[in-house]
Amino acid sequence: MTLNGKLALSLLCVILGILAFGSVISAQQKDPTFALQRGYRTGYSDGYMAGYRDTIDSVARDYTRHDEYVKADRTYAKDYGALEDFRDGYQQGFESGYDTGFDRRSFESSMPAGLKKRGVMVGDRKGELIAQTPTQTPTQTTQTTDTYTSTTDTNTNTSPTETAPIANTNAVILIPKDTELILELQNELSTEHNREGDKFTAKIVSPSELNGATIEGRVSKVTKPGRIKRRGELSLSFDRILLSDNRW
Incomplete structure (x- = not known):
């Protein structure tokens, strides 16, 4: 084969490789479950850590107190797909991971079978959850803020400037097996x-x-x-x- 033929063949292989790579990315973005699964994995890992830490600190079981669960958009990127799908999966994963960590059971890294969209849940920080709808979101958000502020004032009885996090040298640091970093x-x-x-x-x-x-x-x-x-x-x-x- 001549030198020109070799160069032409190499160029053709590069072009085909780029096209194949692009098709894989497009297929991934079109997969409606990709954002859901990605959100679930991130949420499960976050929830497990939060649940395990709550049980170590002797805090009552309640995943709705964690801001990560309410926002449910940490590490989200547009390439994953729809934000609502990611948030949906994140919250489902956070709930499952939180319960597993709170009970001090082994970290489960596998994806559950039959994972489906459920709808993003909004909590009032009392453990009551409702499906999020456009008409209910503003009212529910207001209730969440009021309840949280009231609880903070009752428990701490301090001004907002005095509630900054304080380092705890005796805190337990836990990184479970199979944790995805x-x-x-x-x-x-x-x-x-x-x-x-x-x-x-x-x-x-x-x-x-x-x-x-x-x-x-x-x-x-x-x-x-x-x-x-x-x-x-x-x-x-x-x-x-x-x-x-x-x-x-």
């Missing part, structure tokens, strides 16, 4: 410039209980891409997690 790298890493032993830092984005914590680690293995089939690979190892004082 979503990280945001603070350093640029590549197989071309990095070597084994290079240090890096990353911010934890999910789950919410660890949001903002910093991970320190190092590059444990570097595999450069080959000319034919071998893919480039970076293996990373974590040394420690640094938690913010105002969260624990």
Whole structure:
């Protein structure tokens, strides 16, 4: 085969690869359950952490007290699909994960069979849930704010400026087995410039209980891409997690 023929064949393979990749992305975005499933996984992880921490702190079982459950949009991206589908799945996952964590049962990483849309739920922070509708949302939101403010004033009897989070050096830090961590790298890493032993830092984005914590680690293995089939690979190892004082 001539040089021009080889170049033409290579260009054709690149174009076909791009088209195939684009079709995969389009199919993923058109899948009506993708946002629901993505929301469920994130919500389950957040709910498990919240439930486990509530039972350790001897707090009454109530997932509606957590702002993450009410908002139900943490880590959402437009590529996932409809926001309402993501919120729907997030709340279902949060409820399931919260109950599992509160009962101190094992973390369940598998997706439940037959996951369906239920409708986003709005809580009044007393455990009563109703399906969210456009006409009920403004009224329900007002009730939520009033009830929450009243509870805060009764329990703390302090001014809003005195209710800032206080570091608790005796707090229990729990990261369950199979917890899915979503990280945001603070350093640029590549197989071309990095070597084994290079240090890096990353911010934890999910789950919410660890949001903002910093991970320190190092590059444990570097595999450069080959000319034919071998893919480039970076293996990373974590040394420690640094938690913010105002969260624990």
